[in-house]
Amino acid sequence: MRASQPPVTHEEHREAIALACRVLAHRGLADGILGHISLRMAENKLLVRCRGPQERGLAYTEARDIRLVDLDGNPAAEGELDGGYTVPNELPLHTELLRRRPDINAVVHAHPPRVVAADLAGLRVRPIVGAFDIPGTRLAAGGIPIYPRGVLVRNHRLAGEMIDAMSGRPVVLLRGHGLTSAAPTVEQAVLQAISVDTLAGLALQVTAAGGQLQDLPDTDMAELPDLGGSFNTGTAWRHELARLGIDP
Secondary structure, three states: OOOOOOOOHHHHHHHHHHHHHHHHHHOOOOOOOOOOEEEOOOOOOOOEEOOOOOOHHHOOHHHHEEEEEEHHHHHHHHOOOOOEEEEOOHHHHHHHHHHOOOOEEEEEOOOOOHHHHHHHHOOOOOOOOOOOHHHHHHHHHHHOEEEEOOOOOOOHHHHHHHHHHOOOOEEEEEEOOOEEEEEOHHHHHHHHHHHHHHHHEEEEEHHOOOOOOOOHHHHHHHOOOOOOHHHHHHHHHHHHHHHHHOOO
């Protein structure tokens, strides 16, 4: 059967989400076939990466893999789930966050091996660096909570448990599973996930070398400037696209 193409609406958003999926994979946060990104499009609609009949993993995501559905996983426009496309098993992870968190519009779920390993080793994501990654340091200083169940978040009950553990924070770790990152934009949600992964990797390196993790002193934290969204998000995102060989 010939796969039908999605409607022409929201094409820029579809392409942006597809590129974000590829960034995640290129950064090693989703180097297999698992993971997904969503973006709120209306009160009860979202664009989400779906599985297609020729699934190849996040590194090869195309705009046609991003489909418009409602909060129950039904197609929100004609043809959206035609051609063998299906919503992620963990769609409730996205939809419950969008229902409960009006402050966010984008959700990233990924399985970064370093994040999983650091958590299983008992290493919390902490503000152990300073100017090395200012947004990441501030994120870690606010706390990265943990959902202590290594389950597939496939229904509203489990999604509710994860959100309760998240406690309104931007990122939550899922034990033996990965992480969920939520933000007003797709770019912010992905960059948050990258920062958490980097901090987890550094924690593993420091402890493997026999070192002790120490939080950045408050006096140093107070000296870290806010470089602004145009730099923290805009410039950082252009860099991520350039790493993919894409001219933004």
